[in-house]
Amino acid sequence: MSESRRLFFALPLPTKLQKQVIQWRADSFEAEAGRPVAAANLHLTLAFLGDVSDAKARVLSGIASRITSPTFSLTLDDLGHWPRPGVVWLGTRRAPLALLQLASLLRSHAARNGCYQSTLPFHPHVSLLRGATRPVALPASTPEWQLDANEFSLYESQYHQGRTRYQCLQSWPLVA
Ligand code: 3AM
Numbered sequence: 447m448s449e450s451r452r453l454f455f456a457l458p459l460p461t462k463l464q465k466q467v468i469q470w471r472a473d474s475f476e477a478e479a480g481r482p483v484a485a486a487n488l489h490l491t492l493a494f495l496g497d498v499s500d501a502k503a504r505v506l507s508g509i510a511s512r513i514t515s516p517t518f519s520l521t522l523d524d525l526g527h528w529p530r531p532g533v534v535w536l537g538t539r540r541a542p543l544a545l546l547q548l549a550s551l552l553r554s555h556a557a558r559n560g561c562y563q564s565t566l567p568f569h570p571h572v573s574l575l576r577g578a579t580r581p582v583a584l585p586a587s588t589p590e591w592q593l594d595a596n597e598f599s600l601y602e603s604q605y606h607q608g609r610t611r612y613q614c615l616q617s618w619p620l621v622a
Contacts, residue, residue: 450497452603455510455552456489457595458614459572464488466591467536471574474585480534480575487612490572492598493552495561502559507600509555510618515598517620518544522572523590532579535571536588545570548598548620596620 459467464485471482495506524537549568557563575582599617603610 450499451503453495453498453503453506453615454601454603455492455495455556455598456601456612457492457593458597458599458617459488459490459593463591463593466589467572467574470589475534475575476583478580479582480532480578482575483573484609484611487610488572488574489599489601489612490570490593492549493556493561493563495556498561502561503600505559506555506561507616509559510552510598510600510616513548513551513618514621515548515551516544517594517596517622518542519592519594520545520570521590521592523588525584525588526571527578527582527584529579529581532577533571533573534575534578534582534584535573537569537571541570544620545595552598596622 467488468482468485498506520538520542521540522536522538524539525535526537527534546568549570553563553568597617597619600615601612602615603612605611
């Protein structure tokens with residue numbers, strides 16, 4: 447019997463941007479604000495798939511390989527706090543249409559393949575802090591980083607010895 451794995455599609459953050467974000471985060475938030483997401487785990491979720499069998503993962507990966515969506519750039523110029531899930535996030539004030547269409551496509555393929563999709567509207571974001579359930583003093587602005595999206599990836603969320611690690615399983619290029 448095949449095992450299931452917790453999977454999601456996301457945009458990776460380039461290593462240089464990961465470093466810039468974690469430096470700024472360290473300078474901008476109190477240690478008590480929340481648990482910092484590890485640099486290598488920073489990502490922008492496009493579609494959460496949940497616990498997926500190997501067979502279903504193969505189907506979804508086949509679908510992803512046939513997607514021809516354009517490259518796009520987004521500006522990370524928004525910041526917010528969701529106290530209920532306890533997330534402080536980095537977002538964008540103007541989500542590019544290509545990002546919204548890619549997420550929508552992946553979500554509809556996921557739903558058609560039996561992966562439950564949240565009914566909440568898609569709000570593109572990069573989670574910065576978790577466990578942030580108390581009020582957080584947010585800096586007035588962000589450095590307005592640009593994220594050039596040239597590819598999207600399938601990640602596995604692994605939990606081991608108290609740590610979460612997002613392992614990139616496969617990536618597909620966006621079309622220039
Ligand atoms: O880092 P973010 O928040 O973008 O919140 C989880 C994380 O995304 C999200 O999937 C990403 C990898 O774990 N996630 C976890 N459970 C979820 C669920 N039931 C979920 N997204 C939607 N529904």
